[in-house]
Amino acid sequence: MSAYETLVVERRGAVGWLVFDRPDAGNAMDATMFRELERAWRELDDDPAVRVIVNTGNGRAFQTGLDVAQLARDKDALREQSRRTRDADLRLTAWHNRVWKPVIAAVNGVCAGGGLHFVADADIVIASSDATFLDPHVSIGQVSAYETIGLARKSPMEAITRMALVGRHERMTAQRAYELGILSQVVDPPDRLRDEAQALAEKIARNSPAAMAATKRALWGALEAGLTDACRAGSRELVGMWGHPDQEEGPRAFAERRDARWQVDA
C-alpha cells in the first residue's frame, strides 16, 4: 500500500476507506491533499477487492474546504487549483474522479464550505449526531457554486440557498440534514459512526458490482438531462446488463438462500 501524508487509505474486508488526515487543520485541503485525493480515489476504484468506499475524517472535523493559508504560500498549487476551478476540472471527489463504485460519506464532525463537495458527490451520506454543516464562503468574500449546485440537485433547495447565503453565521445540525433527506442516517453516540458505516458498506458489498456500476452511471447521468432523455439513457444502462452472468447468479443465489458470487470485472 502506498503511503499518503494527508490521507489514510485502508481496506476492511470489501470496504475501502478514504480518511482525511489533517486533524490539526480541520482536515482542510492543502496542495498535497489535492494530489493525494486523486491518487487515492483511483487506487480504491481500481482495486478489485474493494466493492464499496467509505469517506470520513480523523479528528473533530470531517472536512473544512481549502486550506487557504497553506495555498497562499504555495503559488504553483494555488494557480493549478484556480485553473481547475475555472475549467470545471476538479479532482477532489469520487464524482470528479469518475469512481463507479458506491461511495458513502460518513460525516464525523463539522463539514464546512468546500467540505460540502464530498457530501454533494457521495451516493450515500450518514453522519454522527454531533456533525454540523455550514457554508462560510460568502462570509469571507468567496462565491459558493459547485458544491451547493450539486446539493441543490439532490435536496430541497431552500435549505441549500439558506446555507449558502447565511454563510458562517448559522450551522445545520445532523438531525435537520436527516429531515431534509441530505443524509439518510444519524449515528448516536457519535463514536459508533465508523462501525455503522462499515456495516452499511458490507450490506452494499453483497450486491452485484456490475449492476451497481451501471445503476450509478444511470442515476448520476440523470442529473445531467431532462426526465425523458435521462430515462432513455438509463434504459441503455438497463439493457446493457442483460445477459450478464450476475443476472442468472442473483436469482439463483436468492432461491438457494446463499450470498451471490458476483463476477468482478477487471
Add this chain to the structure above:
Amino acid sequence: MSYPELECLRLERRGPVGWLLNNRPEQLNAMSAKMRDEFAVAWDTLNHDPEVRVIVHTGEGRAFQTGVDVTEIATDGVGMERYRQSVEDWDLHFTAWHQHVWKPVITAVNGICAGGGFHWIADADIVIAASDAQFFDPHVSVGQVVAIEAIGLLRKVPAEAVMRMAFVGRYERISAQRAYELGMISQIVDPPDRLRDEAQALAEKIARNSPAAMAATKRALWGALETGLTDACRAGARELVSMWGHPDQEEGPRAFAEKREPRWRELQAGT
C-alpha cells in the same frame, strides 16, 4: 361506459373516481407480460372515460407492486429479452406517464412496494400509503440495474434517499413514515384498512376542480422535469395562457361568489 374484463388488473368507477387495481395478489402483484399489456389498456380506458375525473391506482392483497414477475422471467426461456425491444426503443406503456394520462393520478400504496413497483410512485401525481407500507429496491441484489423508476424519483425527492435504496438493495426497507418525511408520499393512512376510503375522499376533493385547468397544470409541472428552470417557466406560461378565455375561468369565480359547486366543461379526448 363499461370496462373491459382484465386478467391481472381490475377497473372500477366510484362516482367521478376511476380505480385501477393490481390484481395478482398471490404473486404480490408482480408484473407479468400479460399484466404489462393490460396496463396500457387500463390507463387508456380510464383516461377516455368522460365520467372519470381522477384516477386512483392501488393493489389487492398485501403488496402494492413488486416489479417484474421474476418467476416468469426465470421459467419461460425468454427472460428479460422480452422487454429488450421496448426498453431500447423507449416504448413503454405501463404507467400513466407513459400513456400520457392527463387526469390526476393518485397512487395508494397498500403494502410492499419493491423494485419496479417504484414506476407507479415515480409517475403518479400524488402518492399516499397505508401505515404498514414498505419501500425497497432489490434490483442490484439480484444482478439487475435500476434506472428508469429511480431516475423519475430523483426528480421528485431528495436524491440521497433514492441512491441509498438503489445501492443497499434488498438489505434494508424504508417505512411509510420515512417516505412521508422525505416527501415521497403526502399522507399516511392509519389504520391501513382505511386506505381506500381516504384515497376516494382525496380523489373526490380533486374531482371538484376544473378538469381543463388540471390537465394544463399537469402538463406544465411534468414538462418542467424535462428542462432548465427558465425554459420550463416559458413552457408553463404557454399552458397558463392557453386557459384564458376558457369557460371554466368565468364559471369558477361565479360559482365561488354564488357559493355553489362549479359546473366545469368536460375535457375532450386528445386535448
